[in-house]
Amino acid sequence: MARTIAVVNQKGGVGKTTTVANLGAALAERGLSTLLIDLDPQGSLGSVFGLEDAATSLTIYHLLIDPERDPGAACVSVRPRLDLIPANIHLAAAELELARLPEREYRLRRIVQRLADRYAFVIIDCGPSLGLLTINALTAADEIIIPLLCEFLALRGIGTLFETIARVRRTFNPQLQVRGILPVMYDPRPAHTRQILAETQALFGEYVFPFTVRRSIRFAEAAVAGMPILEYMPHHPGAQVYRTLAEVIVHDQQEA
Amino acid sequence: MARTIAVVNQKGGVGKTTTVANLGAALAERGLSTLLIDLDPQGSLGSVFGLEDAATSLTIYHLLIDPERDPGAACVSVRPRLDLIPANIHLAAAELELARLPEREYRLRRIVQRLADRYAFVIIDCGPSLGLLTINALTAADEIIIPLLCEFLALRGIGTLFETIARVRRTFNPQLQVRGILPVMYDPRPAHTRQILAETQALFGEYVFPFTVRRSIRFAEAAVAGMPILEYMPHHPGAQVYRTLAEVIVHDQQEA
Numbered sequence: 001m002a003r004t005i006a007v008v009n010q011k012g013g014v015g016k017t018t019t020v021a022n023l024g025a026a027l028a029e030r031g032l033s034t035l036l037i038d039l040d041p042q043g044s045l046g047s048v049f050g051l052e053d054a055a056t057s058l059t060i061y062h063l064l065i066d067p068e069r070d071p072g073a074a075c076v077s078v079r080p081r082l083d084l085i086p087a088n089i090h091l092a093a094a095e096l097e098l099a100r101l102p103e104r105e106y107r108l109r110r111i112v113q114r115l116a117d118r119y120a121f122v123i124i125d126c127g128p129s130l131g132l133l134t135i136n137a138l139t140a141a142d143e144i145i146i147p148l149l150c151e152f153l154a155l156r157g158i159g160t161l162f163e164t165i166a167r168v169r170r171t172f173n174p175q176l177q178v179r180g181i182l183p184v185m186y187d188p189r190p191a192h193t194r195q196i197l198a199e200t201q202a203l204f205g206e207y208v209f210p211f212t213v214r215r216s217i218r219f220a221e222a223a224v225a226g227m228p229i230l231e232y233m234p235h236h237p238g239a240q241v242y243r244t245l246a247e248v249i250v251h252d253q254q255e256a
Numbered sequence: 257m258a259r260t261i262a263v264v265n266q267k268g269g270v271g272k273t274t275t276v277a278n279l280g281a282a283l284a285e286r287g288l289s290t291l292l293i294d295l296d297p298q299g300s301l302g303s304v305f306g307l308e309d310a311a312t313s314l315t316i317y318h319l320l321i322d323p324e325r326d327p328g329a330a331c332v333s334v335r336p337r338l339d340l341i342p343a344n345i346h347l348a349a350a351e352l353e354l355a356r357l358p359e360r361e362y363r364l365r366r367i368v369q370r371l372a373d374r375y376a377f378v379i380i381d382c383g384p385s386l387g388l389l390t391i392n393a394l395t396a397a398d399e400i401i402i403p404l405l406c407e408f409l410a411l412r413g414i415g416t417l418f419e420t421i422a423r424v425r426r427t428f429n430p431q432l433q434v435r436g437i438l439p440v441m442y443d444p445r446p447a448h449t450r451q452i453l454a455e456t457q458a459l460f461g462e463y464v465f466p467f468t469v470r471r472s473i474r475f476a477e478a479a480v481a482g483m484p485i486l487e488y489m490p491h492h493p494g495a496q497v498y499r500t501l502a503e504v505i506v507h508d509q510q511e512a
């Protein structure tokens with residue numbers, strides 16, 4: 001039975017897609033079959049693996065709107081032990097279309113349940129919003145990872161995110177747990193980012209992972225190359241942090 | 257009659273809110289009365305001026321849902337010659353509610369038209385999406401400014417944005433023009449960002465403003481202080497660039 005992790009933060013540009021791609025790659029590297037689901041109409045997740053729009057005929061949009069479709073047909077193998085269900089701009093229409101459908105919050109959960117026996121992990125990349133698509137991700141997930149840019153405007157929204165998580169736990173998914181907050185694009189030199197990290201640790205305690213992904217242009221370069229950083233520069237410190245994250249996630253399971 | 261400018265980019269975290277706040281401050285500094293409208297449920301724009309949630313009773317959400325309300329009552333004076341209509345998380349519900357209402361794409365345009373004679377400029381901060389709220393902004397606006405982070409994943413989405421702009425121009429707002437693409441958070445040291453800037457200039461020619469806002473932690477510090485950078489560090493190079501942007505925008509008008 002797959003463990004399903006949603007990577008969520010309504011603040012834009014804080015490393016959600018990068019975290020999903022690299023955590024997925026790290027889990028696959030450890031021999032764990034992993035499915036990534038792109039739930040952002042921007043469709044960045046596919047492009048981080050070199051998939052571009054034209055190649056994707058069946059997307060998560062089709063599965064959400066038509067539950068009769070076989071979800072397995074939308075899984076594209078991007079690396080050994082790593083599949084991906086892509087998204088594209090048509091998903092933007094899904095929020096309005098889903099709103100009218102029965103069981104609208106549970107649509108993604110039903111899809112994941114039909115695929116869960118084929119994978120050890122399912123990881124969902126959310127877009128920068130707390131709308132119906134993200135609610136679907138929170139309803140489908142067992143656990144949540146929150147990437148956080150250590151800047152004031154990014155920390156400011158975390159309270160609202162926790163409120164939304166509590167609401168989903170009450171109404172749709174009692175098992176939902178926050179696995180952790182991952183500081184990303186971290187630059188320890190300015191006092192501001194150090195202060196925001198300290199404030200985050202004071203506010204959220206052991207929710208905050210004890211490691212950070214440092215800011216590095218190599219992440220943007222890797223995206224151009226159509227690879228996660230684990231492949232683009234296997235020994236890069238950022239790649240090592242994502243391997244550590246995978247280790248912590250897998251280890252947690254044994255404890256649970 | 258106010259000139260209405262929408263600051264748009266569906267990619268998250270690329271400096272939209274920062275650009276609206278600082279362009280607004282620069283226009284007010286030149287003596288031009290300016291209205292800022294926050295159209296992002298995250299409500300970051302208010303917080304950049306020190307306004308936090310509790311203080312905002314009437315928001316853009318109320319005006320969009322109830323056209324009978326007096327829009328002037330929602331305008332909060334944040335600085336001399338600078339007013340702001342705030343947003344908060346309730347706006348997230350507006351997309352679904354607006355979808356069912358008549359003239360759903362024109363709601364913001366009607367609001368702006370009722371306020372246009374009181375201001376020289378109206379500037380709209382969009383959230384990271386191309387949904388109905390952003391369509392409202394594009395329908396209400398005369399001009400568009402696109403902040404661009406010079407990284408591959410950010411440039412990738414610009415084509416889709418131009419397609420959406422073309423669609424809005426055809427269907428809802430024939431006057432709509434792209435005023436320019438503003439490179440922000442620019443760090444000229446890595447080859448990657450220089451390449452992406454060069455590619456942007458090759459693709460979009462004179463749409464790209466001939467200046468960039470360099471990356472600087474001072475922007476995040478200014479947000480903590482509840483001020484645009486023009487106030488926080490009046491002589492900071494980033495503040496000067498936003499003054500230059502205001503100069504170019506105002507000057508354009510004389511040419512038009």
Ligand SMILES: Nc1ncnc2c1ncn2[C@@H]1O[C@H](COP(=O)(O)OP(=O)(O)OP(=O)(O)O)[C@@H](O)[C@H]1O
Nearest residue numbers: 012013014015016017018128185215216220268407
């Ligand atoms: N550790 C890092 N250091 C430097 N740049 C990074 C790092 N992680 C990600 N990036 C870059 O930052 C930008 C934003 O990252 P990404 O697109 O993953 O964020 P996101 O939260 O998914 O954005 P959106 O809200 O638009 O979905 C990308 O250009 C990415 O390449």
Ligand SMILES: Nc1ncnc2c1ncn2[C@@H]1O[C@H](COP(=O)(O)OP(=O)(O)OP(=O)(O)O)[C@@H](O)[C@H]1O
Nearest residue numbers: 012151268269270271272273274384441471472476
């Ligand atoms: N020139 C700059 N240099 C460094 N940091 C900047 C610069 N401009 C903005 N920032 C910071 O980058 C982060 C993202 O900026 P901002 O919130 O304005 O982007 P946005 O596009 O409005 O994000 P969203 O998509 O979530 O609405 C903020 O923490 C902001 O303080």
Ligand SMILES: [Mg+2]
Nearest residue numbers: 016017040044
């Ligand atoms: Mg993303």
Ligand SMILES: [Mg+2]
Nearest residue numbers: 272273296300
């Ligand atoms: Mg913003």
